[in-house]
Each structure stands twice: as structure tokens, then as C-alpha cells.
Amino acid sequence: AQTVTQSQPEMSVQEAETVTLSCTYDTSESNYYLFWYKQPPSRQMILVIRQEAYKQQNATENRFSVNFQKAAKSFSLKISDSQLGDTAMYFCAFMFSGGGADGLTFGKGTHLIIQP
Amino acid sequence: GAVVSQHPSRVICKSGTSVKIECRSLDFQATTMFWYRQFPKQSLMLMATSNEGSKATYEQGVEKDKFLINHASLTLSTLTVTSAHPEDSSFYICSALSLDGGGPRDEQYFGPGTRLTVT
Numbered sequence: 001a002q003t004v005t006q007s008q009p010e011m012s013v014q015e016a017e018t019v020t021l022s023c024t025y026d027t028s029e030s031n032y033y034l035f036w037y038k039q040p041p042s043r044q045m046i047l048v049i050r051q052e053a054y055k056q057q058n059a060t061e062n063r064f065s066v067n068f069q070k071a072a073k074s075f076s077l078k079i080s081d082s083q084l085g086d087t088a089m090y091f092c093a094f095m096f097s098g099g100g101a102d103g104l105t106f107g108k109g110t111h112l113i114i115q116p
Numbered sequence: 117g118a119v120v121s122q123h124p125s126r127v128i129c130k131s132g133t134s135v136k137i138e139c140r141s142l143d144f145q146a147t148t149m150f151w152y153r154q155f156p157k158q159s160l161m162l163m164a165t166s167n168e169g170s171k172a173t174y175e176q177g178v179e180k181d182k183f184l185i186n187h188a189s190l191t192l193s194t195l196t197v198t199s200a201h202p203e204d205s206s207f208y209i210c211s212a213l214s215l216d217g218g219g220p221r222d223e224q225y226f227g228p229g230t231r232l233t234v235t
Contacts, residue, residue, distance in 0.1 A: 043207065045160075045226035091159060095224075101148035101213055103162035103175075104224060 002027040002094050006107035013082055014115050020067075021077045021110050023092030031097045034068065034075045035104070039089040048090070051075065052097075079112075087114045119143055120212050122227035129200055129234055137195045137230045139210030145190040146212035150224065151183075154207040166193040200234040207231050 004025045013019045025034070036048040051059045051068050058066050063080045079086055092107040119142040129135045139149055147168045152160040164185050165173045172185035182204075184196040193212075197204055211224035
């Protein structure tokens with residue numbers, strides 16, 4: 001079984017600053033996906049960014065980028081030029097990609113607060 | 117595209133009664149849907165995997181006789197909480213995997229969730 005660990009329960013930064021959220025995971029699998037999801041107060045899960053484990057290049061989506069270190073089993077999320085709307089819970093998630101359909105294993109989440 | 121709906125959004129029921137939650141993929145077909153549970157200020161926990169036309173697969177520790185899952189069509193999965201008790205009060209979220217190219221094959225699209233309160 002895989003585990004996902006987010007060691008920062010809460011983080012707070014000023015608007016326009018850059019913030020990095022940490023995530024580590026443990027798995028014996030070699031083929032998998034990693035995700036960062038955002039959950040605002042509405043509780044709707046929103047995909048922020050995804051990374052296929054076989055890809056060495058780090059994924060980027062506008063202001064969001066990841067630092068994927070496969071050997072270290074680390075998958076951190078960097079948010080540049082943070083905005084008030086980025087305030088939310090952020091969950092790191094793992095999904096096995098062995099060919100079948102697998103559910104997501106989530107970390108405990110990081111509550112990110114962007115201060116004006 | 118790739119919208120998933122849940123109904124109801126909120127439900128209050130009395131202890132001992134059953135309640136059904138629907139999860140629908142509105143603009144794509146989904147052979148597989150997932151049900152998650154989220155307690156207040158906690159993370160999402162996978163409860164079960166729902167496959168169209170076959171029995172659901174439950175995660176360890178989830179009572180299959182208490183949480184009945186039916187995936188009768190490519191766009192609908194239902195979760196029935198039977199003989200509900202106050203400890204079943206939680207936020208239930210479904211997600212669906214796209215079959216027909218509505219998005220990446222491995223991306224799960226989430227519904228807005230259902231808040232269940234058992235009194």
C-alpha cells in the first residue's frame with residue numbers, strides 16, 4: 001500500500017509571494033501518477049497539476065509548478081505570485097497506473113492562507 | 117466538459133433510516149466511479165470503486181452491507197447508506213474516470229459532494 005505525507009498542516013504567506021508545499025510518498029510501484037488538488041471552502045475538488053512518474057520533466061501550469069524527485073519520493077508544489085484566491089486546502093495525491101482503474105490516496109492536506 | 121453532479125447536496129436523516137446519494141457524469145461516460153468520505157478538517161478517504169455492470173470493490177474497513185453501491189449505467193452510480201447512525205455523518209464525494217476522451221484517461225473528475233447529517 002502507498003502512503004502520502006504532507007508535513008505542513010497550515011501555511012500563511014503574503015499576496016504575491018512564492019510558497020512551496022511539501023509532499024512525500026512511499027510506494028513500491030514504479031508506474032504511478034501524482035497530483036495536487038485544491039479544495040476551497042466550497043469543498044469542490046479542483047485539479048491543480050499532475051505528474052506522470054515516468055516523466056523526468058517537472059510539470060508546470062501557469063503559476064503552479066512541481067519539483068518531482070522520484071528517487072527521494074518527493075513531490076512539492078510551488079505557487080508563484082500567490083493570489084488571494086489561492087487560499088484553500090491543498091491535497092497531494094497518489095494513483096497507481098497499473099492498467100486498471102485505481103482510486104486516489106490523499107495526504108492529510110495543507111491549509112494555505114494568502115494574506116492581503 | 118467533464119462535469120460530475122451529486123444529488124442531494126445536503127441531506128439530514130434520522131438514525132436507523134437509509135439514504136441514497138446519486139453521482140452522475142453529465143457530459144461523458146464513466147465505466148469507473150469512486151466514492152470518498154471526508155470527515156471535518158480531514159482528508160479524503162477512498163471507500164470503494166464502482167464499476168459499471170459489476171460489483172463494487174470496497175476498501176479495507178468499509179462495510180459493504182452498510183454502504184451499498186450500484187453502478188447501473190455509464191453515467192450513474194449510487195451510494196446508499198443503510199441503517200444510518202450519527203457516526204456516518206460525513207461529507208461524501210464521488211469522482212468519475214472519463215471513458216470517451218473527455219479528458220486524460222487517468223484523471224478523476226469530482227462531484228461537488230454530499231453532506232450527510234444523521235440525527
